[in-house]
Amino acid sequence: MTAEQLHVELGRRYHFSASHRLHNPQLSGEENCRIYGKCNNPHGHGHNYAVEVRLSGKIDPATGMISNLADLDSFVNEKVIEPFDHRSLNEEVPAFRNAVPTTEILCIEIFRRLKSFPYAKLEAVRVQETTNNSFEFAGE
Amino acid sequence: MTAEQLHVELGRRYHFSASHRLHNPQLSGEENCRIYGKCNNPHGHGHNYAVEVRLSGKIDPATGMISNLADLDSFVNEKVIEPFDHRSLNEEVPAFRNAVPTTEILCIEIFRRLKSFPYAKLEAVRVQETTNNSFEFAGE
Amino acid sequence: MTAEQLHVELGRRYHFSASHRLHNPQLSGEENCRIYGKCNNPHGHGHNYAVEVRLSGKIDPATGMISNLADLDSFVNEKVIEPFDHRSLNEEVPAFRNAVPTTEILCIEIFRRLKSFPYAKLEAVRVQETTNNSFEFAGE
Amino acid sequence: MTAEQLHVELGRRYHFSASHRLHNPQLSGEENCRIYGKCNNPHGHGHNYAVEVRLSGKIDPATGMISNLADLDSFVNEKVIEPFDHRSLNEEVPAFRNAVPTTEILCIEIFRRLKSFPYAKLEAVRVQETTNNSFEFAGE
Amino acid sequence: MTAEQLHVELGRRYHFSASHRLHNPQLSGEENCRIYGKCNNPHGHGHNYAVEVRLSGKIDPATGMISNLADLDSFVNEKVIEPFDHRSLNEEVPAFRNAVPTTEILCIEIFRRLKSFPYAKLEAVRVQETTNNSFEFAGE
Amino acid sequence: MTAEQLHVELGRRYHFSASHRLHNPQLSGEENCRIYGKCNNPHGHGHNYAVEVRLSGKIDPATGMISNLADLDSFVNEKVIEPFDHRSLNEEVPAFRNAVPTTEILCIEIFRRLKSFPYAKLEAVRVQETTNNSFEFAGE
Numbered sequence: 001m002t003a004e005q006l007h008v009e010l011g012r013r014y015h016f017s018a019s020h021r022l023h024n025p026q027l028s029g030e031e032n033c034r035i036y037g038k039c040n041n042p043h044g045h046g047h048n049y050a051v052e053v054r055l056s057g058k059i060d061p062a063t064g065m066i067s068n069l070a071d072l073d074s075f076v077n078e079k080v081i082e083p084f085d086h087r088s089l090n091e092e093v094p095a096f097r098n099a100v101p102t103t104e105i106l107c108i109e110i111f112r113r114l115k116s117f118p119y120a121k122l123e124a125v126r127v128q129e130t131t132n133n134s135f136e137f138a139g140e
Numbered sequence: 141m142t143a144e145q146l147h148v149e150l151g152r153r154y155h156f157s158a159s160h161r162l163h164n165p166q167l168s169g170e171e172n173c174r175i176y177g178k179c180n181n182p183h184g185h186g187h188n189y190a191v192e193v194r195l196s197g198k199i200d201p202a203t204g205m206i207s208n209l210a211d212l213d214s215f216v217n218e219k220v221i222e223p224f225d226h227r228s229l230n231e232e233v234p235a236f237r238n239a240v241p242t243t244e245i246l247c248i249e250i251f252r253r254l255k256s257f258p259y260a261k262l263e264a265v266r267v268q269e270t271t272n273n274s275f276e277f278a279g280e
Numbered sequence: 281m282t283a284e285q286l287h288v289e290l291g292r293r294y295h296f297s298a299s300h301r302l303h304n305p306q307l308s309g310e311e312n313c314r315i316y317g318k319c320n321n322p323h324g325h326g327h328n329y330a331v332e333v334r335l336s337g338k339i340d341p342a343t344g345m346i347s348n349l350a351d352l353d354s355f356v357n358e359k360v361i362e363p364f365d366h367r368s369l370n371e372e373v374p375a376f377r378n379a380v381p382t383t384e385i386l387c388i389e390i391f392r393r394l395k396s397f398p399y400a401k402l403e404a405v406r407v408q409e410t411t412n413n414s415f416e417f418a419g420e
Numbered sequence: 421m422t423a424e425q426l427h428v429e430l431g432r433r434y435h436f437s438a439s440h441r442l443h444n445p446q447l448s449g450e451e452n453c454r455i456y457g458k459c460n461n462p463h464g465h466g467h468n469y470a471v472e473v474r475l476s477g478k479i480d481p482a483t484g485m486i487s488n489l490a491d492l493d494s495f496v497n498e499k500v501i502e503p504f505d506h507r508s509l510n511e512e513v514p515a516f517r518n519a520v521p522t523t524e525i526l527c528i529e530i531f532r533r534l535k536s537f538p539y540a541k542l543e544a545v546r547v548q549e550t551t552n553n554s555f556e557f558a559g560e
Numbered sequence: 561m562t563a564e565q566l567h568v569e570l571g572r573r574y575h576f577s578a579s580h581r582l583h584n585p586q587l588s589g590e591e592n593c594r595i596y597g598k599c600n601n602p603h604g605h606g607h608n609y610a611v612e613v614r615l616s617g618k619i620d621p622a623t624g625m626i627s628n629l630a631d632l633d634s635f636v637n638e639k640v641i642e643p644f645d646h647r648s649l650n651e652e653v654p655a656f657r658n659a660v661p662t663t664e665i666l667c668i669e670i671f672r673r674l675k676s677f678p679y680a681k682l683e684a685v686r687v688q689e690t691t692n693n694s695f696e697f698a699g700e
Numbered sequence: 701m702t703a704e705q706l707h708v709e710l711g712r713r714y715h716f717s718a719s720h721r722l723h724n725p726q727l728s729g730e731e732n733c734r735i736y737g738k739c740n741n742p743h744g745h746g747h748n749y750a751v752e753v754r755l756s757g758k759i760d761p762a763t764g765m766i767s768n769l770a771d772l773d774s775f776v777n778e779k780v781i782e783p784f785d786h787r788s789l790n791e792e793v794p795a796f797r798n799a800v801p802t803t804e805i806l807c808i809e810i811f812r813r814l815k816s817f818p819y820a821k822l823e824a825v826r827v828q829e830t831t832n833n834s835f836e837f838a839g840e
Contacts, residue, residue, distance in 0.1 A: 006560050008524045013552040017410065019299035019326035019368075024202065035203050037210065043368030046299035046326005048410055062444065063455050064520035069553070070457065088299075088323030100204035104148045130297065130328055132153040133209070140146050157830065159719035159746035159788075164482065175483050177490065183788030186719035186746000188830055228719075228743030240484035244428045270717065270748055272433040273489070280426050286840050288804045293832040304622065315623050317630065342724065343735050344800035349833070350737065380624035384568045412573040413629070420566050437690065439579035439606035439648075463648030466579035466606000468690055508579075508603030550577065550608055584762065595763050597770065660764035664708045692713040693769070700706050 008066055009056045009123060014076055016085035019046035020101040044088065049103075050128040051080065051110060057120035067119040079113040103127050107135040115139070148206055149196045149263060154216055156225035159186035160241040184228065189243075190268040191220065191250060197260035207259040219253040243269045247277040255279070288346050289336045289403060294356055296365035299326035300381040324368065329383075330408040331360065331390060337400035347399040359393040383409045387417040395419070428486050429476045429543060434496055436505035439466035440521040464508065469523075470548040471500065471530060477540035487539040499533040523549045527557045535559070568626050569616045569683060574636055576645035579606035580661040604648065609663075610688040611640065611670060617680035627679040639673040663689045667697040675699070708766055709756045709823060714776055716785035719746035720801040744788065749803075750828040751780065751810060757820035767819040779813040803827050807835040815839070 021044035022036040032040045039045070053076060057066035084093060089101040095109045111125040126136040161184035162176035172180045179185070193216060197206035224233060229241040235249045251265040266276040301324035302316040312320045319325070333356060337346035364373060369381040375389045391405040406416040441464035442456040452460045459465070473496060477486035504513060509521040515529045531545040546556040581604035582596040592600045599605070613636060617626035644653060649661040655669045671685040686696040721744035722736040732740045739745070753776060757766035784793060789801040795809045811825040826836040 006528055006557070008527060009556040009558075010524075011554040011556065015410070017325050017327050019324050022204075024204070027202070035205075035208065038366035041366050041368075041372075043371040044299050044324070044326070045297050045366040045368065046324070047297050048328045059522075059524050062447065064442075064444070064522040064525050065455075066524055068455065086318035086321050086325040088321075088325065091323040092321075102199075102204040104150075104199050104206055105204050107148060108146055126151075130295070134151040136149040136151065137146070138149075155830070157745050157747050159744050162484075164484070167482065175485075175488065178786035181786050181788075181792075183791040184719050184744070184746070185717050185786040185788065186744070187717050188748045226738035226741050226745040228741075228745065231743040232741075242484040244430075244479050244486055245484050247428060248426055266431075270715070274431040276429040276431065277426070278429075286808055286837070288807060289836040289838075290804075291826075291834040291836065302624075304624070307622070315625075315628065339804050342727065344722075344724070344802040344805050345735075346804055348735065382619075382624035384570075384619050384626055385624050387568060388566055414571040416569040416571065417566070418569075435690070437605050437607050439604050458646035461646050461648075461652075463651040464579050464604070464606070465577050465646040465648065466604070467577050468606075468608045506598035506601050506605040508601075508605065511603040512601075550575070582764075584764070587762070595765075595768065662764040664710075664759050664766055665764050667708060668706055686711075694711040696709040696711065697706070698709075 005058065007056055007058060009054055010066055010072075010120065011052055011054045012069065012072060012076075014051045014053065014081055015048060016051070016081050017046060017048050018084055018087050018089050019044045020089040020096075021045070022100055022102060024100050044090070047129050049084075049106075051076075052126040052128070053114060054123045054126070055117065055120035056123050067117075071119055072117065075117050076114065080110055103129045103133070103135045104137075107137040108140075111137045111139065145198060147196055147198060149194055150206055150212075150260065151192055151194045152209065152212060152216075154191045154193065154221055155188060156191070156221050157186060157188050158224055158227050158229050159184045160229040160236075161185070162240055162242060164240050184230070187269050189224075189246075191216075192266040192268070193254060194263045194266070195257065195260035196263050207257075211259055212257065215257050216254065220250055243267050243273070243275045244277075247275045248280075251277045251279065285338065287336055287338060289334055290346055290352075290400065291332055291334045292349065292352060292356075294331045294333065294361055295328060296331070296361050297326060297328050298364055298367050298369050299324045300369040300376075301325070302380055302382060304380050324370070327409050329364075329386075331356075332406040332408070333394060334403045334406070335397065335400035336403050347397075351399055352397065355397050356394065360390055383407050383413070383415045384417075387415045388420075391417045391419065425478065427476055427478060429474055430486055430492075430540065431472055431474045432489065432492060432496075434471045434473065434501055435468060436471070436501050437466060437468050438504055438507050438509050439464045440509040440516075441465070442520055442522060444520050464510070467549050469504075469526075471496075472546040472548070473534060474543045474546070475537065475540035476543050487537075491539055492537065495537050496534065500530055523547050523553070523555045524557075527555045528560075531557045531559065565618065567616050567618060569614055570626055570632075570680065571612055571614045572629065572632060572636075574611045574613065574641055575608060576611070576641050577606060577608050578644055578647050578649050579604045580649040580656075581605070582660055582662060584660050604650070607689050609644075609666075611636075612686040612688070613674060614683045614686070615677065615680035616683050627677075631679055632677065635677050636674065640670055663687050663693070663695045664697075667695045671697045671699065705758065707756055707758060709754055710766055710772075710820065711752055711754045712769065712772060712776075714751045714753065714781055715748060716751070716781050717746060717748050718784055718787050718789050719744045720789040720796075721745070722800055722802060724800050744790070747829050749784075749806075751776075752826040752828070753814060754823045754826070755817065755820035756823050767817075771819055772817065775817050776814065780810055803829045803833070803835045804837075807837045808840075811837045811839065 022039040023032050089096050099105050107127045115122045124136055124138040128134040162179040163172050229236050239245050247267045255262045264276055264278040268274040302319040303312050369376050379385050387407045395402045404416055404418040408414040442459040443452050509516050519525050527547045535542045544558040548554040582599040583592050649656050659665050667687045675682045684696055684698040688694040722739040723732050789796050799805050807827045815822045824836055824838040828834040
């Protein structure tokens with residue numbers, strides 16, 4: 001088989017910094033405190049989030065690539081980095097108006113924003129919140 | 141589909157430092173030396189082990205999380221970090237009384253100790269022995 | 281010279297996550313925007329901060345150490361990690377009531393909080409705000 | 421089940437530095453420039469490539485290992501590191517005489533060179549070109 | 561002393577990828593081979609270079625910063641990243657017409673290009689060629 | 701000034717894995733336990749140590765280098781890596797017969813073994829014991 005007919009997976013990392021507060025208004029203050037601990041502090045806190053986007057596709061015989069990284073970068077920047085970077089997730093991202101901005105739900109939200117990328121198939125989104133913590137969503 | 145019905149995978153890293161010696165008493169000294177090289181040195185040596193635990197689960201609609209990290213941390217600390225950290229694997233971990241403490245077998249041992257975690261499904265355990273080396277076990 | 285009379289420098293890293301907003305109320309909105317760019321976004325944003333504390337001292341002949349790390353850890357946790365972690369620097373750290381919480385000033389504030397450590401001499405504090413960014417203060 | 425009957429996956433990282441130029445002689449200069457951007461610069465450029473090789477196998481009951489790392493190292497060094505390290509991929513690796521040395525195709529080429537490793541099954545090859553970029557091929 | 565009168569050091573990392581070949585035309589082929597080893601391969605090779613720029617200055621009382629990072633970024637991009645990234649150092653950087661592009665000399669060249677930065681004092685330039693290798697120059 | 705008359709500092713990282721136990725036989729069991737905590741566990745434990753060696757020198761006008769890395773590598777391997785790697789520091793390194801193998805004293809021992817390197821001046825040795833911990837010695 002020639003290389004052009006083969007599937008390859010591409011992973012690319014992006015970074016943004018944002019603040020959030022974990023708080024469910026339907027629960028009592030005590031319950032919020034028990035569940036979220038210091039993540040429930042009323043003034044919020046923040047993280048440097050790293051997002052790894054994984055896509056798969058066939059190699060284009062003309063270019064030797066599955067997708068032009070410049071296309072991917074501008075898509076991810078428009079859909080995720082611009083609206084999330086240096087923002088409060090609770091206050092400035094509509095998806096978190098009615099959802100607690102845990103990294104689980106952030107990961108799903110990023111997947112949904114990226115799955116229409118036209119030049120390769122989105123396989124998974126992995127969000128790293130701290131050095132020791134990550135969440136991955138591979139589609140619904 | 142609402143986020144609450146979706147599966148997400150959580151990865152969390154833990155660290156411990158331990159010593160070990162690779163030696164199979166059923167083999168000759170020469171064979172041990174040929175197979176394990178300097179890992180067979182009689183006084184043992186040690187590593188900083190990093191353990192990545194991967195679990196999957198549905199998002200709890202009340203919390204937006206698949207599992208409380210505080211619960212996971214106390215479970216992993218009790219089952220793995222406390223009994224392994226700053227220990228000699230050969231001398232102080234019963235599973236290695238009759239098994240060579242290679243990282244392959246260490247990885248399986250950690251998986252077995254963690255698979256009863258009650259709040260999410262253990263998917264895999266990955267143990268990194270050095271910067272360039274890792275082993276992963278996804279269940280039997 | 282025996283090892284016990286020699287000076288050694290110890291570096292130890294700590295981590296906290298916090299939110300901040302760069303805004304000087306004595307400047308106009310336009311000036312704030314020009315100077316701080318997206319760091320001036322009104323709802324704030326956040327970071328995972330890494331703090332490297334560097335101390336020097338003579339080796340204690342009884343222990344072979346310049347300072348017990350357990351002592352250093354509890355000092356740094358009390359003075360810096362507890363009051364800063366999962367907080368809003370602007371709202372919850374008194375030093376930033378009248379100062380813009382740039383990483384430069386954060387670095388000086390951490391140095392001032394740590395310089396009374398009794399068992400070794402504080403040489404410098406380095407704060408890393410993102411993977412590519414760090415600030416270091418070595419005393420006044 | 422005893423540990424010896426279980427499958428474990430081993431990951432090991434290798435490193436080489438090489439230069440390449442992305443250029444398809446069947447396309448016009450303008451098209452090459454549009455597709456490859458600065459990667460098309462005529463004098464080439466270079467990278468530190470990291471290669472993660474993932475293999476799976478049953479644990480050998482005599483050794484507790486799925487494969488001797490010394491065997492894997494000498495195989496990978498002979499097949500990949502020696503012929504690629506400190507080389508021009510375009511000029512010195514025959515596979516790139518008629519193929520653009522994108523990381524996608526490099527990844528496939530490395531997989532093909534390693535799939536005959538006799539002591540464990542090659543599962544995937546992942547090539548990291550820069551800190552933010554990686555490509556993975558899992559076989560044809 | 562108020563924070564505004566204090567000196568702080570800022571470190572910022574930049575990245576570029578380039579190819580080079582170590583070869584001194586005044587030496588014989590044998591001597592070049594003995595001195596530079598595989599770095600003397602005729603077709604060149606390449607690296608991902610990381611450049612850490614360290615600058616010091618007093619904190620500006622109006623901004624709380626020693627220098628606007630946006631100013632530093634555009635200065636470094638113009639002086640170093642644009643002319644070096646995705647280039648052949650030997651062929652495309654005039655300073656290496658008559659000098660072997662070792663990382664030592666690259667480090668000095670980058671320092672010279674950056675020392676006129678108007679808003680803070682350049683203290684040192686550190687160039688990391690691979691994970692294990694770095695060179696630092698602190699001025700002449 | 702030409703580049704050849706300038707001083708540059710070279711940093712190079714090496715790695716070894718070893719076991720140790722912190723225990724001072726002149727102190728009581730209780731005191732050892734209080735001072736060293738779990739580092740006093742009787743069977744020892746281990747680490748992956750990273751050693752950063754920093755040297756300075758003038759650039760050799762013939763080579764453009766301050767020292768040939770191949771010379772440095774073979775010197776460090778002979779003096780430090782071979783005798784320490786995959787060893788018990790307490791049992792197999794003579795310097796620790798009568799000294800507690802803390803990282804402070806390990807750092808001094810490595811400096812003493814490397815200071816006679818003939819081709820550049822040893823400036824400092826930094827030993828990283830874990831991701832968060834390092835010790836540096838710059839000479840007596």
